[in-house]
Amino acid sequence: MAVYLVSQITTYLRGVLESDPLLGDLWVQGEISNLSRPSSGHQYFILKDADAQLKSVRFRQHRFGLEPLDGQEVLAHGRISLYEARGDLQLYVDFLQPAGVGAQRAEFELLKARLEAEGLFEETRKRPLPLFPQRIGVVTSPSGAVFHDIVRVVERRYPLAELVLAPTPVQGERAAPGIVAALQALHHLEGIDVIIVARGGGSWEELAPFNDETVARAIFGSHIPVVTGVGHETDFTIADFVADRRAPTPSAAAELVVPDQRELKARLEEGQRALRQLTLELITASRSHLRLAQAHLMSQQPDLSRRRQRLGELLHQAGESLRSQLALRGERLSSHGRQLAALSPTQTLGRGYALVQAGATGQAITQVSQAVRGEAIAITVSDGSFPAEVTG
Numbered sequence: 001m002a003v004y005l006v007s008q009i010t011t012y013l014r015g016v017l018e019s020d021p022l023l024g025d026l027w028v029q030g031e032i033s034n035l036s037r038p039s040s041g042h043q044y045f046i047l048k049d050a051d052a053q054l055k056s057v058r059f060r061q062h063r064f065g066l067e068p069l070d071g072q073e074v075l076a077h078g079r080i081s082l083y084e085a086r087g088d089l090q091l092y093v094d095f096l097q098p099a100g101v102g103a104q105r106a107e108f109e110l111l112k113a114r115l116e117a118e119g120l121f122e123e124t125r126k127r128p129l130p131l132f133p134q135r136i137g138v139v140t141s142p143s144g145a146v147f148h149d150i151v152r153v154v155e156r157r158y159p160l161a162e163l164v165l166a167p168t169p170v171q172g173e174r175a176a177p178g179i180v181a182a183l184q185a186l187h188h189l190e191g192i193d194v195i196i197v198a199r200g201g202g203s204w205e206e207l208a209p210f211n212d213e214t215v216a217r218a219i220f221g222s223h224i225p226v227v228t229g230v231g232h233e234t235d236f237t238i239a240d241f242v243a244d245r246r247a248p249t250p251s252a253a254a255e256l257v258v259p260d261q262r263e264l265k266a267r268l269e270e271g272q273r274a275l276r277q278l279t280l281e282l283i284t285a286s287r288s289h290l291r292l293a294q295a296h297l298m299s300q301q302p303d304l305s306r307r308r309q310r311l312g313e314l315l316h317q318a319g320e321s322l323r324s325q326l327a328l329r330g331e332r333l334s335s336h337g338r339q340l341a342a343l344s345p346t347q348t349l350g351r352g353y354a355l356v357q358a359g360a361t362g363q364a365i366t367q368v369s370q371a372v373r374g375e376a377i378a379i380t381v382s383d384g385s386f387p388a389e390v391t392g
Contacts (some may be wrong), residue, residue: 064113133193158258170199175209198250210237229253
């Protein structure tokens with residue numbers, strides 16, 4: 001006979017409970033009673049119905065969803081396990097939702113709370129959209145009207161952009177893996193600037209692929225900005241919370257990712273007008289500054305009128321002095337000329353004197369001893385000369 005310790009039995013029971021797939025992920029509906037909130041931050045309560053009750057605990061790190069109250073009818077998500085220290089079978093709750101919302105809605109709220117706690121919805125991690133995208137990836141069905149609506153909007157607003165369709169089912173069991181594959185395919189193409197994930201309106205069940213965790217994580221892991229346009233304006237999906245931007249409809253998503261060429265043209269024209277006005281203002285201001293600088297320069301210019309007057313006087317005085325000096329020197333020159341003229345041999349000859357020169361040599365004969373009998377001589381008087389001969 002085998003004998004077991006209590007701890008061995010409780011450990012075995014715990015292993016059995018935690019290995020059961022049903023007990024590891026289940027929703028339980030019941031009424032809350034005996035709610036306790038100790039200082040640890042955990043919450044202890046009992047879930048009961050008319051026939052049974054189940055001990056439950058929600059740890060402070062799993063306090064997602066509704067805050068419990070005694071007597072409240074709730075839908076609790078969690079797992080069944082055994083607390084070995086006391087041998088208590090417990091429901092370990094990680095999410096609470098008011099009863100009556102439906103299982104799908106409860107699953108949605110649970111996933112939303114869990115992903116939000118992980119930081120997938122953080123606004124700080126969301127990236128801005130490119131101002132002028134060149135290639136836009138579109139994840140949607142190729143057969144529906146959604147893609148044609150997006151094409152029409154882009155062609156009207158910004159025809160420079162190229163649309164690249166990554167086809168996928170957007171409804172049914174193949175939709176979630178198809179959306180993930182389409183996102184991955186766009187990441188292998190060059191030049192994709194932004195991605196639109198879109199589908200038309202539908203029921204809560206039809207929008208289920210966009211509440212799938214794999215789709216949410218694929219959008220979160222995208223290095224390209226993602227814009228969602230799923231359903232109608234009132235429809236919100238997990239994909240919308242994870243995306244960098246959420247648009248209420250597929251057409252609105254297309255309008256969100258591309259600029260409007262009419263607005264761009266208006267902005268360019270306004271910029272031209274502003275630039276022209278600024279240029280005119282700068283020219284006017286520069287002219288004003290130039291006039292001020294000229295006035296300042298003129299105010300700093302020395303007064304030259306007195307100097308000009310003084311210069312004129314000096315020039316006049318110099319001219320008068322020069323004329324006086326020239327007149328005086330002219331008079332002196334005339335006096336010297338008269339003196340020279342008085343000493344001129346011609347003047348002496350005019351008074352009755354004559355110049356006698358030897359005919360052969362032209363040498364002046366100034367003494368009788370220089371005269372030779374029979375020699376030809378030349379005698380010059382005041383009005384000319386004539387030849388003669390020495391006879392004695």
